[in-house]
Amino acid sequence: MLSCMRRILIVILIIIAVLGTAIGGAWWYLQRTLAGLPIEQLDYKISSIGYKHVRLAHINVVYLGTHSASEQPSVQEVDWRAHVNAQDLFITWQWQGFRPEVQIIEADVLDVALTDWPQAAESDAPGFDWQQLALPRSWHLPRDLPHRVDIDAFHLSLPCDGGCQYTGQLAFHSENKQRLLSADDPQYTQLTMQLSPHTQFDQLEQLTLRVAYTVENQLPRLLLEIQSPMSFNLTAEQQLNRDRSVHAQGSLFYEPTAQWLVPHLRPWLAEIDTLTQPVSEYIHHRVDAEYEVTARSATRSDTLGEWLGQVDADTSLQVAIERQLSLNLTARGRAQPQADNPTMQLDGEGDVEVSEFMLRRLGEKFSAGVHQQVDSSHLTSEQVMATPSLLLAYWQGPVALDVNFDLNLPWQSNQLEQAAAMNGVIDFNLASAHRPSLVDVGALSLGASGQVELNAGALETVDASVRGVADLTPLNASLAAWNADLGALAYQIDISDYQADPTSPIAMQLRVEGSGTTQVNIFSDMIVSQQPFSIASERSELRLRQANWQIDAVATEDIDVRVPFTFTLDANNSLAIDAETPAILQLGATAVTQPMEASVPNVLVELGQWRLHGNLNDLPSLQFSSQIDVSTPRVDSPLLRPVSWRWLADIAATPLAASPDFRSTGRITNGPGLILRHQLQSDGADVEVDWQLSDIFWLAGNPIAATLPNWPELLQLERGRTRAEGQLRYYGSQEAPTLNLRGQLDMVDVSGVYDTIAFTGLRSQLDINVIDEALMAELVQASVQRVEAGLTLGPGELKASYQGTLNDPLLGQVEIGQNQIAMLNGVLSLRPQRYVLSEPAHTFFIELNQLDIARLLAEYPATDIQGSGLLSGAIPVRWSPQGVFVEQGRINALPPGGQLQYRSERARQMAQSNMAMDIVMRALDDFHYSELQGDVTYAEDGTLLLALLIQGNNPALEHGRPVRLEVTLEEDLPALLASLQLVNQLNEIIQERVQQRLIQRLRN
DSSP, X not given: OHHHHHHHHHHHHHHHHHHHHHHHHHHHHHHHHHHHSSEEEEEEEEEEEOSSEEEEEEEEEEEEEEEEOSSOTTSEEEEEEEEEEEEEEEEEEEEXXXXXXXXXXXXXXXXXXXXXXXXXXXGGSTTOOGGGOBOOSOOSOOTTSOSEEEEEEEEEEEOSTTOEEEEEEEEEEEETGGGOOSTTSOEEEEEEEEEESSSSOOSSSOEEEEEEEEEETTEEEEEEEEEETTXXXXXXXXXXXXXXXXXXXXXXXXXGGGGGGHHHHTTTOTTHHHHHHHHHHHOOSOEEEEEXXXXXESOOOOBHHHHHHTEEEEEEEEEEETTTEEEEEEEEEEEEOOSSSOEEEEEEEEEEEEOHHHHHHHHHHHTTTGGGGSOGGGOOHHHHHHOTTHHHHTOOSOEEEEEEEEEEEEOOSSHHHHHHTOEEEEEEEEEESOOOEETTTEEEEEEEEEEEEEETTEEEEEEEEEEEEEOOHHHHHHHGGGTOOOOOEEEEEEEEEEESSTTSOEEEEEEEEEOSSEEEXXXXXXXXXXXXXXXXXXXXXXEEEEEEEEETTEEEEEEEEEEEEEEEEETTOEEEEEOSSOEEEEEXXXXXXXXXXXXXXXXXXXXXXXXXXXXXXXXXXOEEEEEEEEEESOOBBXXXXXXXXXXXXXXXXXXXXXXXXXXXEEEEEETTOOEEEEEEEEOSSEEEEEEEEEEEEGGGOOTTTTTOTTSOTTEEEEEEEEEEEEEEEEETTSSSOEEEEEEEEEEEEEEEXXXXXXXXXXXXXXXXXXXXXXXXXXXXXXXXXXXXXXXXXXXXXXXXXXXXXXXXXXSSEEEEOSEEEEETTEEEEEOOEEEETTSSOEEEEEEEEEEEHHHHHHHSSOSSEEEOOEEEXXXXXXXXXXXXXEEEEEEEEOTTOEEEEEOOHHHHHHHTTOHHHHHHHHHHTTEEEEEEEEEEEEOTTSEEEEEEEEEXXXXXXXXXXXXXXXXXXXXXXXXXXXXXXXXXXXXXXHHHHHHHHHHHHHHO
């Protein structure tokens, strides 16, 4: 029994000894380990210690960060210090031989305060060649790492500006580490850290970092997750496969509420506001993103640079910003192994869809508040030209962008440097189903495609094409009344070989083509300079063709317009459009105004040296000027003969002004020789025209008769000259618009024939005035030197005036002034009187004054009567639509009378057998009359009846016995005048007309 007890005691003592030795060994190992660490100011208190654990009530220590001195690498220099304080620290371990391995570390509180920032790590140091990094032979974590670490309260203080305080929790866990017997056993390790940038832990404003590292079948898999509750989650997972390929995938979840991170990142990153400003401004909804990368290398080398030098990778990326943007990207990367400059060849495709919300936000930003002053339902092309971003501000529907790229990226130390050294090309195509609408243009479709070439990360050249269609519905509706339809206009802008150098010009080409019955084509080669900005075109052309066009009562056909031009536009929006080659318009036109119709089968319009210039910021001030040449071989109209016409003028205008100003100075000519000069000025509402008809010399011909078919056929002008001038004034800007017309016709020394009347030395001035509807004409002064109408008349003078209306120009009032003409050595005058032309008949009072009977008898085609004396009288000539007649006309001889001698051989023979006749013949042989009076009557058929009462005597008959004679004469006055004209041998025209009429009368 005693022996047994002794044995038990020996065993207990051995156990105590072993435990004491183990505890002593643990204490010795702890002291030795602490002494080997770069620490100072160590202060701790042990609460308990055992064979496999130790509990410290607290531990305070300053950890020293060191680095090798540059001059003496064996000497360590202190780089930074960290004050560490732990409360209730519990550590367990397992003995591996005589070496313990830490298993668990637990602490209620861990405070770490970093006083200085560490120096850059070796991999961050200048000159470090990261490509020489070798892949590890074993991916297992070191055995020295504990199995589990739990920190209930973690406080971290960092030396950023203003100080950074963080609170949180930390947990580390590694499974199967304590049972790892072979290299093929799996290992699962996870680190979880929760940090809040406040002195007190905030459940909402916190970041959770979770790192899960797994080694299975000797291959690693790393999972990294950063999360903020309900606002941010970033997951990244990487897996190394047995074929040494790497598979990586990850996802991102972001809510705008994650902006709480920005002020806490500001001490760490000075550029954080610049980087996050676009995010806060444009991203207002949830962001989801996923990526996947599979990389394979053709080499088995463990060197990272060699592995990457022959890598082949497939990449996909999907990004979705709720209600804003979606992106899908697929890429294939192939390493290009080159000893001196290894590169990665990257090609792929992708698509981006930008939502209506995002586009509107961009439009609102770039329109600088202008969109708030514009009604989206009444957006005009003028507003869009002034602020193009307005189209985005009111965009509806998404925009899709498809890209294909082929890039070459040299290996650099980081991604930013890789991007800065990128070379290659990117093809893109931009399209949208939305068609923005402008009230004055209609719906527009927009699209673009092209290629971008990169060199060293910067744009080198761009080839692009912007295209679309404008349906022009509002404009076509307004043109429908003119039978015009532009249809939809397809436009395309090509940019070729654009150099990214700001000093290099951009070559652009514009093409516009219409699809309607009105065919429109626009072509322009343009050069855009960037510094300073300007656009210039040396070759542009507008072409318009239309089969027929209706403008009110004017119909046109076969319209063909060709306008070559050049233009410049500078940074101040100063525009200048001009052309050395004339603009040409060809057409045929027909105007129908009841009851007339006029047509011009071929009109040619040329605009020479035309120019449009001004500032686009002030469109109403744009100035247009040109030399215009309009010609046509003939005008078919009842009012005109088919002769050629031409209009040559210098014109100037402000076509886009609210009250367009138009000025023209030129002349209108025609084939017969008429020349009408004009000076025109208009502001859109008021019109002023001055015109002058160049002198017409009648000896050279009659251009008016060759122009107007209604020229009186019986009127022929042979000598002298005629000119005319006038003015037109229309004032539409007044409350009651007014129209004023003034014309003056001057005839100088004109000779000619009217019917069977010849005249010479005609001078006249006729003034015509129109004021609104009132028509006034005045024959200011008219004189004629000689008139041959069977009798010779002249010189004479005539004054008259007329007042009427434009509605009834032939129903006004005529006022005759003092008018007279010399006749038979006397005077024939027309009594002053006013005539109302609307009345059915009119009476003209003709007064005869001192007509010479001897001259009268000399004009008469008979030679057996002679006489002397003077006649006066008054003859009322009445005119009606039925004809001309005279009633109660009176003539009488002036005292003291005169003498008549009738000595006809035929009458003498008759008197031999008739006593009464004998007495009369003897009395008239030498009849001295003291009284001669008569009644004159003229009928519509041309019969003149003259009843004469003559009293006097023949001194040789019965001692001068008084004799009273009553004589009635009847004569066909037109025939009489005709015979006088034939006898007097006037010009051939009159003789021919007289003979024709005499023959006609004989036939009737």
